[in-house]
Amino acid sequence: MLAQFKKGLLKTREAFKNRFESLFGVNELDEDFFDELEEILVSADVGVKTTEKIIGLLRERIKKERVRERSAARELLKKLLVEMLDDNQQASLAVAPSPPTVYLILGVNGVGKTTAIAKLAYRFSSKGKRVLLAAGDTFRAAAIEQLDEWSGVVGAGIIKHQEGGDPSAVIFDAVNAAVSRGVDLLLCDTAGRLHTKANLLDEMKKIYRVIQKSLGEAPHETLLVVDATTGQNAIAQARLFQEAVPITGLILTKLDGTARGGIVLAVKDITGIPLKLLGVGERKEDLEPFNAAEFVEALLA
Amino acid sequence: MLFSGLSEKLQDTFRKLRGKGKLTEKDVDSALREVRLALLEADVSYKVVKQFAASLKEKALGAEVLKSLTPGQQVVKIVHAELVKLMGETQSKISPVDNPPGVVMLVGLQGSGKTTSAAKLARLLKKNGHNPLLVAGDIYRPAAIKQLEVLGKEIAVPVFSLGKEDPVIIITQALKEAGKVGNDYVILDTAGRLHINEELMDELIRIKKKTNPLEILLVVDAMTGQDAVNVAQAFHEQLGLTGVILTKLDGDTRGGAALSVRAVTNCPIKYVGTGEKFEAFEPFYPDRMASRILGMGDVLSLIEKAEAVVDEGKRQILEKKLRSQSLTLEDFLEQLGQIKQMGPLEDLLGMIPGLNRAGKQLKSLSLDEKQLVQAEAIIQSMTREERLHPEIINSSRRRRISLGSGTTVQDVNRLLKQFEQMKKMLKQINALEKGKHKRRGMFPF
Numbered sequence: 001m002l003a004q005f006k007k008g009l010l011k012t013r014e015a016f017k018n019r020f021e022s023l024f025g026v027n028e029l030d031e032d033f034f035d036e037l038e039e040i041l042v043s044a045d046v047g048v049k050t051t052e053k054i055i056g057l058l059r060e061r062i063k064k065e066r067v068r069e070r071s072a073a074r075e076l077l078k079k080l081l082v083e084m085l086d087d088n089q090q091a092s093l094a095v096a097p098s099p100p101t102v103y104l105i106l107g108v109n110g111v112g113k114t115t116a117i118a119k120l121a122y123r124f125s126s127k128g129k130r131v132l133l134a135a136g137d138t139f140r141a142a143a144i145e146q147l148d149e150w151s152g153v154v155g156a157g158i159i160k161h162q163e164g165g166d167p168s169a170v171i172f173d174a175v176n177a178a179v180s181r182g183v184d185l186l187l188c189d190t191a192g193r194l195h196t197k198a199n200l201l202d203e204m205k206k207i208y209r210v211i212q213k214s215l216g217e218a219p220h221e222t223l224l225v226v227d228a229t230t231g232q233n234a235i236a237q238a239r240l241f242q243e244a245v246p247i248t249g250l251i252l253t254k255l256d257g258t259a260r261g262g263i264v265l266a267v268k269d270i271t272g273i274p275l276k277l278l279g280v281g282e283r284k285e286d287l288e289p290f291n292a293a294e295f296v297e298a299l300l301a
Numbered sequence: 302m303l304f305s306g307l308s309e310k311l312q313d314t315f316r317k318l319r320g321k322g323k324l325t326e327k328d329v330d331s332a333l334r335e336v337r338l339a340l341l342e343a344d345v346s347y348k349v350v351k352q353f354a355a356s357l358k359e360k361a362l363g364a365e366v367l368k369s370l371t372p373g374q375q376v377v378k379i380v381h382a383e384l385v386k387l388m389g390e391t392q393s394k395i396s397p398v399d400n401p402p403g404v405v406m407l408v409g410l411q412g413s414g415k416t417t418s419a420a421k422l423a424r425l426l427k428k429n430g431h432n433p434l435l436v437a438g439d440i441y442r443p444a445a446i447k448q449l450e451v452l453g454k455e456i457a458v459p460v461f462s463l464g465k466e467d468p469v470i471i472i473t474q475a476l477k478e479a480g481k482v483g484n485d486y487v488i489l490d491t492a493g494r495l496h497i498n499e500e501l502m503d504e505l506i507r508i509k510k511k512t513n514p515l516e517i518l519l520v521v522d523a524m525t526g527q528d529a530v531n532v533a534q535a536f537h538e539q540l541g542l543t544g545v546i547l548t549k550l551d552g553d554t555r556g557g558a559a560l561s562v563r564a565v566t567n568c569p570i571k572y573v574g575t576g577e578k579f580e581a582f583e584p585f586y587p588d589r590m591a592s593r594i595l596g597m598g599d600v601l602s603l604i605e606k607a608e609a610v611v612d613e614g615k616r617q618i619l620e621k622k623l624r625s626q627s628l629t630l631e632d633f634l635e636q637l638g639q640i641k642q643m644g645p646l647e648d649l650l651g652m653i654p655g656l657n658r659a660g661k662q663l664k665s666l667s668l669d670e671k672q673l674v675q676a677e678a679i680i681q682s683m684t685r686e687e688r689l690h691p692e693i694i695n696s697s698r699r700r701r702i703s704l705g706s707g708t709t710v711q712d713v714n715r716l717l718k719q720f721e722q723m724k725k726m727l728k729q730i731n732a733l734e735k736g737k738h739k740r741r742g743m744f745p746f
Contacts, residue, residue, distance in 0.1 A: 043347045045526035048338050109549060109577075110412025110522060139577075141455075142448035149443035163451075194552040227412060231344030231526025233554040254411065257495045259528035282441075 029062070029070055037077070044262030044299060047232050050269050054080065078296050085268055086292035091276050094220040094248070100132070100178040102186045102211055102218035105251075106204060107225035108237055109192030112253035114143065116225050116279055117187045118150035119287035125155045129184040134174030135160035136167045136207065139191040147189055154284055157183070167191065167203065168210045175214040188219070195240035208245045223276065225251045228261035235263070238271045247271075253279035256286070260299055329361050332376050343555035343594045346530040349564045357383060377595070384591035388560060392584050393544065393569035395426070395486075396515050402434070402479040402487045403515035404472070408505055408540065410532060411493030413520045414548035414574055416445060419490040420452035421574065421582035422546075426486050427458055434484035436475040437462035438508075439492040449490055456579055459484075468492075469507050476512065489514075496535030505540055516543045518571065521562055523550045529558035530565050537566040548574035551581065559590050628724060630688040634680040637673055678706040679716050691717055 034055055041051040054077075061067075061076050095101050103120070107113050114137070121131045133156050137143035144160050151158040159174035171188050178186040190207060193200035211218050224247045226234050241247055252261050255278050264275050275290045333354050340350045360379055395405065405422070407415045416439065423433045435453050437460060439445035446462050453460035459482075461475040472489055479487045489508070494501035509517065519533060519542050536542060545566070547559055550573045559570055570585040680688060682705030687694050694702070694717065696710075703710045 039347055042341055043527050045344075045528070048341045108524070108552070110414055112412055140448070141451035142444040145444035145447050146442070153443075194549070196551070196553050227522075227524075229410065229522070229526060229528045229532070230524050231529075231554075231557070232342060233344070233524040233552065234526075236553055254495075257410070257528065258497060258531045259526070263526060 029068055029073055033070055033073065034059070040300070041262060044260035045231050045266075046262035047235070047266040050266040053269065054084070054265075074300075078293075078300065081265065081296045081299070082292045084265060085275065085295065091249075091274060091290040091292075093276060096217060096220050099182065099184045100175075100186050100215075100218075101184065101220050102175065102178070102188065102215060103221040103223060104188045104190070104208065104211060104219040104245075105223050105225060106190055106241060106245075106247075107192060108194050111192070111225045111227040111230075112279060113137075113192065113225045114146050114150065114189055115282075116223075116251050116253055116277070116287065117147070117189050118154050119279065119284055120277070121150070121156040121185075121187055122154040122284040123287055124185050130182070131156035131185045131187065132174065132178050132181065132183045133158045134171050134186060134188040136170050136174075136189045137191040138163055138165045138167050138170060143189075143191070156187075157181070168206045171207050172210050172214060175211055175218070179215070195237045201240070201244045204241075205244055221248045221276075222246060223249050223251050224273065225253055226263070226267070228252050228254045228263075229257065229259040230263055232263070232266070235266055235270055238267045238273055242271055242273065247273050249274055249276035251277040251279065252290075255279060256281045262299060326362065329358065329376075333358055333361065336376070336380050339595060340557060340560075343557035343596070344524075344526045344529070344561075345557035345594065346527055346561035346564070348530065349561050352564075353383070353387070381588075381591050381595060384560065384594060385587045388563050388587035388590055389569045390587060392586065393571050394584065395422075395571060396543070398485045398515060401483075401485040402476060403485065404476070404512045405486055405488045405516045405518065406491060406505070406508065406512075406514045407489065407518050407520055407546070408491050408536060408542075409493060409520035410495065410522075411442075413493065413522045414546075415439075415493065415520045416448050416452065416490050417577075418520050418546050418548060418572070418574055418582070419449065419488050420456055420458075421579055422572065423453070423458040423486075423488050424456040424579045425572075425582055426488075427456065431486055432482075432484050433458055433486040433488055434475065434479045434482070435460045436472055436487060436489045438468040438471055438489050440465040440468060440471075441492045445490075445492065468504060469511050472508055472512055486515075496532050496539075502535075502539050509540055514543075517541065518544045518546050519562070519566075519568070520546045520548060521558055523547050523556040523558060523573075524552065524554040525558040527561075529561040533562040534565045537568070542566055542568045544568050544571040546570070546572045546574065547585065551575045555594050555596060556590060557594050560594060630680050630683065630691055630720060631685070633720060633723075634677065634688070637677050637680075675706070675708055675712060676716055679703075679708055679713055682706040691720065 037055060037058075038051055041054060042048060046054070057080055058073070058077055061080065062073055065072075065076065067073050067076060093103070105113050105117050105120075117133060121133060125131045131154075133147055133151050135144045135147045135158060137147070138161060141163070144163060148158055148160065150156075157177075159170060159177050161170045161173070167190065174186055174188065188207070188211070190204065191200075193204065195201070208219070208222070222245055224238060224241050226237065230237075238247070238250070250264060250267065250273055252264055252275055255261055267273060268275065275295070278288045278290055278295075280286045280288055336357065337350055337354050340353065341347065345353075357380065360383070361376055396403070407419050407422075409415050419435055423435050426433045435449055435458055437446040437449045439449075446464070450460045450462065461471070461478055463471045463474060468491065472487075475487060475489075478484075491505065491508070492501070494505075496502065508514075517540050519536050521529060521533070525532070533542075533545075545559075545562055545568055547556065547562075547570050550556060562568075563570065570590075573583050573585050575581045575583055679702060682702045683694070687698065687702075694713075699710050699713045703713045706713075
């Protein structure tokens with residue numbers, strides 16, 4: 001399932017693997033083990049605080065279970081990380097009891113929202129579902145054209161207005177169109193916005209309200225897109241977006257590079273937002289559902 | 302912000318040691334640990350931090366720290382100075398063109414902000430009297446060419462495009478065109494690509510061989526984490542970068558990537574992107590970046606922004622008024638206008654050290670842009686007489702003002718109350734100063 005992600009990781013795997021082998025190859029559990037573990041986690045963008053927390057928890061478990069070997073400690077670590085990432089929160093996406101299902105996609109600039117939407121659309125349209133896209137990024141030049149081109153590629157309809165228009169109005173029209181056309185899924189694109197800009201967060205809240213008002217239960221998923229190359233700022237992003245509207249999950253993009261995306265551990269730990277989807281390449285097929293065990297395996301591969 | 306300022310932490314560390322007499326190497330080690338953590342929290346690469354901490358230790362062990370009465374501040378000072386040194390002490394700008402046209406290639410990962418930066422750079426060059434040409438070389442991302450064309454139109458800079466032709470051919474044709482028209486700078490926007498994508502990296506190498514660029518600038522998102530070193534190293538090894546553009550600095554990221562990239566490529570950061578508008582493109586100031594990475598706020602930028610909009614003469618008059626407590630609503634209105642000119646409030650607040658940590662608390666301070674607009678509207682609905690002597694504003698005047706400004710009487714009351722409180726506060730401050738209380742410096746050093 002994570003073939004693409006793993007393939008992407010292969011290129012830098014060697015260097016990483018060597019470190020890990022030195023970490024787990026020697027079977028003696030000493031302080032070096034924890035120092036090396038710290039380096040591995042921090043280098044994967046897990047962040048100092050979450051790394052310290054993980055190491056603290058691991059030490060407790062090692063003591064409790066009387067583990068004396070690195071190999072056994074490694075298994076404990078994996079288990080711990082899987083638990084942190086997936087505390088029985090389903091990674092599956094919510095579907096409305098009666099269509100249309102509406103997903104709202106949010107994020108800062110350049111994280112890959114539009115591409116993620118195209119991939120999501122393909123995921124559903126290839127299973128015979130009718131998908132409609134809402135071109136809610138009316139700000140960035142040619143963003144509407146970008147989504148328009150994708151809609152043809154992935155076989156989805158599109159509702160669009162002029163550049164510079166009111167995004168809430170596009171979304172309003174799209175929700176109504178989704179209902180009247182009887183589509184299964186409506187995916188709402190939005191402009192990239194930094195989490196520090198109050199006016200843009202207000203605009204986003206308005207979009208959310210418009211969806212809510214037009215269709216009681218919707219949006220069924222409000223997904224925050226996070227770039228895997230992002231460092232500690234992703235925590236602030238998740239926090240402030242979550243304060244503005246209820247975020248139901250993360251899409252972690254650009255995992256086909258050398259970034260490990262360890263920041264999701266910190267984001268999950270601090271905000272509780274579960275990871276739901278992974279972007280692992282440039283093709284329309286390159287979107288994978290999140291699986292904690294496989295993700296941790298790839299993270300520590 | 303999740304992380305409190307480094308100087309505060311260091312002061313804590315050393316406070317514990319107070320009264321211990323002479324500081325030892327171990328004490329310095331614990332201080333350096335704080336430095337290390339601060340840099341890691343700011344996303345500086347683990348390896349770069351390690352090297353930096355090692356080189357720092359020698360300097361910190363120097364007699365000046367150990368003998369100092371304020372070792373915490375001494376360490377911060379050294380760290381700050383070393384960071385500035387690492388990031389290049391002087392400002393670096395785009396190279397002049399000797400033999401036009403000079404090619405400026407923008408390269409980087411997807412979503413780092415190449416197309417926006419290309420337009421911003423073109424606008425800046427044009428403003429400085431140059432005649433740039435933008436070239437649309439991103440043939441992969443849907444509508445990328447259109448995006449550049451739209452931006453070019455907005456800044457009135459020509460855009461050369463050949464659709465989805467091989468980028469090497471596009472740039473070759475563009476250079477011919479530039480030769481004919483007489484463009485001095487040719488700015489090539491390239492597709493976002495992964496540094497491990499051999500095929501696409503090869504495309505850039507071919508462009509480089511063909512055009513012998515004046516500048517190859519790596520565009521890096523300031524929010525990038527530990528991966529920044531891998532990306533920068535790979536691009537630099539394959540292309541030989543000449544500089545860096547750091548984007549999206551208008552957020553609250555500490556921007557440690559700046560240090561990582563500089564450390565592995567040794568290339569100067571030439572420009573920073575600080576917003577969605579075309580003008581939000583500035584030269585890079587290493588000292589400010591160092592403060593930002595250390596979580597000390599960007600005081601210098603704030604001061605510069607204030608200086609840019611505040612007329613010195615007016616400032617002196619205002620100061621006099623503040624001191625003589627004859628501040629009127631008229632002055633208040635002018636202040637509001639100036640604050641607005643300085644840009645979004647939250648940006649300004651983020652630049653103040655200490656404040657950027659307050660995070661949530663700030664929000665409850667309700668320094669909302671909307672309130673500023675409202676306050677402005679209310680004051681504008683007053684007569685000059687009312688602005689100078691707010692005490693004459695009775696209930697019928699209040700009603701008139703609220704109607705005129707589209708607010709409620711309560712809003713008008715609130716504003717008048719706030720103004721009274723402000724005057725009171727000024728009185729207290731003045732009294733304090735007159736009482737020869739030594740004013741504590743705003744900055745720890």
